[in-house]
Amino acid sequence: MESPLIRKLRQFIPLTAGEKAALGRIGGHVQAARPRDVLLDQGRSTGVAVLLHSGWAIRHRTLRDGRRQIIDFVLPGDLCDPSSYFQRHADCAVSAITDGTYSLVRAWEILDLIAASPRLGAFFWWLEAQEGQYLRAHLVAVGRLTAYERIAYLVWELWTRLRAVGLVEQNTFTLPANQALIADATGLSHVHVSRTLSRMAREKLLRRLDRRYQILDPARFRQIAQVEDVTASRRLPDAIAARLKRY
């Protein structure tokens, strides 16, 4: 099967055969994960990133007293936390929340790639930049939006990201997280998450069946979530793309 990284890179720029081969060698050893498995532990010395092949994971930080913040959800194809290469200790953990498969990618694998091909260097930078964008939007949501808006934002973000990897059909997708996880992602209590989701159903914004979610009114949703259309275009600005071709 094609490496998830190659699939992702395709959106970015055409690849040479050599680049494809090099990317294919990354994350060769695939492991299985079960829900609650810790793929990468907080505070441990590090030097690896997680490449998620299938399933869902979360990146989260837990405080000594048990409070927890979910930084983001990790979807299939995501290379989670390569920035930990530059840290002595990981500032957050990565845990599976469903069955899935992943591989651990060592720092030097990526660094060697970058050294060999500056275009790939730009690619990894781009990945980091995309993640930064979602992170900033998440921060705005948690810092300045009401509970209602925050949950709308979360659903909207996941909808968008899942759509990009072909996991949405008719505005319906699976969010394999219980309400306690949603609470930890949005900075709310699980009780309030329940109330808010119910309210959205009552208002015909969202339909829920187990953990399948259907967005009934995307436009209104986006408006509630205060999302501008500034978010994460998957394509590069033309000027940058042109430049990259020359290298």
Added chain:
Amino acid sequence: MESPLIRKLRQFIPLTAGEKAALGRIGGHVQAARPRDVLLDQGRSTGVAVLLHSGWAIRHRTLRDGRRQIIDFVLPGDLCDPSSYFQRHADCAVSAITDGTYSLVRAWEILDLIAASPRLGAFFWWLEAQEGQYLRAHLVAVGRLTAYERIAYLVWELWTRLRAVGLVEQNTFTLPANQALIADATGLSHVHVSRTLSRMAREKLLRRLDRRYQILDPARFRQIAQVEDVTASRRLPDAIAARLKRY
């Protein structure tokens, strides 16, 4: 004067003369900024980053109804938002909050550097990673800490970052932001910021004089802020550093 980027890179890895020269050419045209000047506007098509030479700036996003979230404070030497290179529209704005100087760095300047030297590619990745770390910590603070803890975190973060660039003396530093800005950074109201800062003074944690802040008890501060010592080591793990030397 030496470019702020070179000064920063020094912490990272020794440079060749050629790399120094190339870095020196970046951000040649220095401009002056006054408080409230918008250096980079939200929603505008972009392709430039801000290299701040002196003074303070903020990166922030403002919602249609006026609510605002400060993403982070930009300190002298920071290269703010190069990730906007990959966006069609900036998702947040950069504004000066003091007098200062800055230059705009075009995307291709950095990309050409990276193409010429993979080590510099790793450097820019590292910058992005550091920023990501602070961003994640900020998210945890806003999502899961109380007002008291959040403000402790903010002060602690700025103290740490300012110390790294030599702007702290005897645990005292200048935070040239009014309390409304602190509120927008922490997701609180300015009234509550005032109350909380007063409480910290009352409890002999913090001394304030205008906008000079003195941390009276760093250890307790760190504890309140729930900061683990996982945060942002400025040095690279040895394995990575060794690898970079070979390129």
Added chain:
DNA sequence: CGGACTGTTGATCAAGGTCAACCTCTGTGG
């Protein structure tokens, strides 16, 4: 002197947290 800006304090209010009960599913073991 008047106005803008900032910080402080008090009074009141509401969003959302906490606690607890209860219900539905699902799996498990006898």
Added chain:
DNA sequence: CCACAGAGGTTGACCTTGATCAACAGTCCG
């Protein structure tokens, strides 16, 4: 087949944190 346990979700009652509104004081500045 039933009894039971555990996880997850929902709802109600009550409470706390921090928001909002408003007044006022100090400072700077034209």
